[in-house]
Amino acid sequence: MTENDATPASGPAAVPASAQAPEPADGRSGFVTFVGRPNVGKSTLTNALVGEKVAITSDKPQTTRRAIRGILNRPAGQLVIVDTPGLHKPRTLLGQRLNDLVEQVLGDVDVIGFCVPATEKVGPGDRRIAESLGGYGRAKKVAIVTKTDAASRDQITERLIEVDQLREDWAAVIPLSALTRDQLDVLTDELLALMPKGPALYPDGVVTDESIEDRIAEIIREAALEGVRDELPHSIAVTIEDISERDTGSMTDIHANLIVERDSQKAIIIGHKGSRLRDVGARARAQIEPLVGTNVFLKLHVRVAKEWQRDPKQLGRLGF
Template identity: 60%
Template sequence: MSEKTEFRAGFACFVGRPNVGKSTLMNALVGTKVAITSSKPQTTRRAIRGIVHRPDAQLIIVDTPGFHRPRTLLGERLDSLVLSTLSEVDVIGFCIPANEPIGKGDRFITEKLKAVKETPVVAIVTKCDVASREQIVKQLVAVEQLVDFAEEIVPVSAVSGERLDVLTDLLVARLPVSPPLYPEGELTDEPEQVLVAELIREAALEGVRDELPHSIAVVVEEMKPREDRDDLLEIYADIYVERPSQKAIVIGPGGARLKEVGIRARRQIEALLGTHVYLSLHVRVAREWQRDPKMLRRLGFYD
């Protein structure tokens, strides 16, 4: 096999401030939903891997939490997760939205990226479908000035698919020559219980007040086939909040909102797993869990 056709495989990390479209972009490149999305900032709390398969390459995209100045122990751990991921990947995609001016958060991340000297950076101008041509051109100039060390700058839209093929080519070109790292057809290495918990959290985030999203966490306590039915999976999960008043919001009057959360989550889980699901949800209060080391470990956010 000649050098031009040698198979490449490796890791690309998407980084950016909260709510710039990193998860939506990863889902679009993978071709299916492997990361939850929401209009609420800081939806992503884990480094989730999505796998893009091509005849000439295997691109593993690592979607990271939004990078920001932390205000809680959880925030500190998420930022630490992002920093450790940056040093472990083959190429970094720095995501900046086309429809918003460059801000303090973008400059903060730029300074962090400058310290990662060995890893190439591709600047990605996201959300071009909601920006005018004039906005996009202006943002490309601003990004070129901000991230002057980026090897490439590419405008994309995860919604319309615009230039996603160009972005994939740019990322793949920076991967090492390597055999595939995952089996053909595998789209993520996230355990099913984690994916299910994330889908429940996504449903719970829908329509809640701005201060509540950061306080919601989900743990799947049990997943098992029903004894008398092979086609039905029983899932028991706890939704954690920090205060009794938040519990009341999640449950809603007469339990109506929690019921809606369950219906929405069940549909997504059934689509993911390809089986009928019985979903049992309970809302529990864990006071100030974002600042409690023991509770953070219980919820899967390790040191």
């Protein structure tokens, strides 16, 4: 069931010792992050490597807003994949804070994977990001040409040549498709080989350290991003008011807020007679129910927080 209500309104953290797993013999473990312009496939690649959806995806740039960790276990060791926002020229305080977050992550990881889509020529933004990687001397660098399933053989060859020329210190240059999983094992083996020897950082079976509240909020935001106008994605935030399981154990009640910056955006989210908000609720609920293991009653409120992307107090309340 979904009930919708529109009401107006004014380094990655250290892994706790208790979560650490036993050290495998001769195992390797460490942190890798993927960088690149927005919408080059970093979150899709993270999900494909982990084997489960831990980061939301969208065809809208700057979908990722937090450092989200996905955990990949192999007999040879463990990779902790830190999915970050795409580097971009910030136009708001939120944009600057997202760039700052990426800078922090880059300074902490063991390997940086630089992503360029096979379908697009290397441009000034790619060159600027590739050059900036020289400021992170402790991390090894791998170049990744993504989305090869959507590119011709000539495009892939051209992109590999362009990317290879961006830096002289690539540990590897790997073309792959996260969608078809082509070459994913090659990337996994290369990343593990570049990690330091050490114990696993998370127990076997853990795929992310994201809280259930954060995962649900991201699922709702992903559903809200689908089909909206170009100016709206950056203006959407989601907060969870309450999650409670009913006494029967077969139903979970979730109350969430969809936050936008203007009344006009609120109207877009709600849609004609609430039709669009109902669709958002239905899409989100379909993904939330397998996550929580029960049926879900989802109540969505749309609220306006004027210019929240530029307001430090409101950014703080929203967790940025």
